[in-house]
Amino acid sequence: MTFKDAAAAIAAAGRRMDAMGWVPATAGNISVLLGADRMAITRSGRHKGMLAPADVMLVDGQGASLEPGARPSYETLLHCGIYRRFPGTGAVVHGHSVANTVLSRRAGAEIRLAGFELLKAFPGGPTHDTEVAVPVLDNDQDIPRLQAVLDALWNRTSDAPPGYIIRGHGVYVWGADMAAAMTRLEALEFMLLCHLEEGRHTR
């Protein structure tokens, strides 16, 4: 895939996420892997729902900018951590929703989703057809430290689901390509909306 195509796929994903309210206020980020040591990722401070090709930059496998003078978003390292851990990953999406924000703020170490047909589109874990435990990590401005917590979590988890939530700081979801990542994101956010609704008090 060329950088131009990657930037277009990223912009299209950003528009869909924006239509759902998932990239408010320049939050969120989206990346596509272009090679062993090359990733296209959204620049910091740009509104992810209104991306132009110039709003996407190139970084290497360690998240260092391949563009002189440009500083990548500090969350770039979380994208690198995913590509490193899960070979075959081609795209990573990060967004904030009211559901993932509110649910993670009241959750412990995970959010369990069970009994949804849509779990088929967001698998993970030994009973992946019927239940998924989505990890919830405490927010941390020290990104390498946060990534270390993730790596330790993945070390002790077999069949980790393709996503995690940072408490009050949105969700990260990935897939083999952008379509797969977006499908998984939509599935997870739909189930979180249902979970949020089911937690509301009824008559």
Add this chain to the structure above:
Amino acid sequence: MTFKDAAAAIAAAGRRMDAMGWVPATAGNISVLLGADRMAITRSGRHKGMLAPADVMLVDGQGASLEPGARPSYETLLHCGIYRRFPGTGAVVHGHSVANTVLSRRAGAEIRLAGFELLKAFPGGPTHDTEVAVPVLDNDQDIPRLQAVLDALWNRTSDAPPGYIIRGHGVYVWGADMAAAMTRLEALEFMLLCHLEEGRHTR
């Protein structure tokens, strides 16, 4: 109707359903009857909100593919079951909404909707002007078995409503053509949203 027109109608319906959030993560499916033994139906794994003509395939009355090498969605058999049971049906739509997912997960064998003017657009049953009982079936990965449960239900129901819900797995709605199916789907989903709201705890 030609296959080309059917594919266009299916894509348009998919876009409206997507705008409502009813076809997340490649879930859902949409079909149009083209003849006694020919149906156009969405392919599995394609996002129903962004369908191209190539995302629609032809199957026969038993749900077998009329396209060499193409495997239909396993839910195709549910569409066949509807066309077989209700002659005059021209289109079937299947989608997931937060309302139909959450309500069916807490429901018993049916969801009763009463007193809505919109019942006029989603009729069924002896008191169809004032109340409808929407069947809720347990989810089942064995589709022929699920269809048998539906057929038994319809055998003992006079004036069945033109829809049913599979617990945690969305709604199936049908009509004489796509416009009729979509009208009924919109009416049902609107009433389910009201029903969901009325179940929330108030002061």
Add this chain to the structure above:
Amino acid sequence: MTFKDAAAAIAAAGRRMDAMGWVPATAGNISVLLGADRMAITRSGRHKGMLAPADVMLVDGQGASLEPGARPSYETLLHCGIYRRFPGTGAVVHGHSVANTVLSRRAGAEIRLAGFELLKAFPGGPTHDTEVAVPVLDNDQDIPRLQAVLDALWNRTSDAPPGYIIRGHGVYVWGADMAAAMTRLEALEFMLLCHLEEGRHTR
């Protein structure tokens, strides 16, 4: 205003109402007064969010069709009742929302809205700057009888607000022209959404 312009204004209003979810399943209707005895109104059974010019018809001041063979929506008489009662009215809009449906189903004879700045855009009654009592009428398939109840209500109300709700059957709002009617509709629906939210149980 020509019929062509009226049909265009009606279609544009329908699209905005549809974007808000206020005209589901061919429900709702929209009219524009063209003269002392001529009104353009949406045909029954057409989706009000996707109106073509052919989906609008002409009726006279009593709601009788001016188009040979065409039968107007039975709700046309409610539009006539408004134009007759409130000279200076140029447009009437009727839609269903989850808020107006759910709130009217649990309301008595009226819904009181107070303390909203948006009341400026939906006036009515002696304390119209600070509170409005929106009438809620029981639904009735006998439209002339329903209109008689409305006329009696308006006979005993000074400064009636420019709208009313039919229990479980949506809202009717009017104004000097389509822009005014839509402004009032948006104001009312916004306040109803706030009212609905304020009725939900909190911690």
Add this chain to the structure above:
Amino acid sequence: MTFKDAAAAIAAAGRRMDAMGWVPATAGNISVLLGADRMAITRSGRHKGMLAPADVMLVDGQGASLEPGARPSYETLLHCGIYRRFPGTGAVVHGHSVANTVLSRRAGAEIRLAGFELLKAFPGGPTHDTEVAVPVLDNDQDIPRLQAVLDALWNRTSDAPPGYIIRGHGVYVWGADMAAAMTRLEALEFMLLCHLEEGRHTR
């Protein structure tokens, strides 16, 4: 920036606010500073989601019209108060949301938002990374008096957040330019939606 460019930026912001439901029924207003004594601002009574260039007018630093015969919105003085108080401000946006309306109606003198990553996009106060106190002012039809209350509040607040809410009458948010103002508005409204959700009663 030319008046033409300012009007275009204002119209674009209005469309985004309208898509979010934040400018119902001609409510809301949007301005851009063009010079020490020149501001482009939306005219009163125009729908802020459907602005044409003619719907924007010029006023001076005291809010007096620079267009013969045109009367500015009375809320123009609140925009002037912000530009005067916060040099470097280039744009001000004012909208109504269900969240800011409902929350301000039940709040005291402020709404505290804490623990959201999005606080980075809506800073203010000594602990601005972790908590912001958004001022809530009582509504007042006497705008100069309301502005005096704001000035007194700002006199005793260090690091005031770039926004405030008028009880039942929407939010005012500002920034160095339109993009900054809109980013802050989106951040605030997102956090208010989360705050509203967290106040709902749960099981």
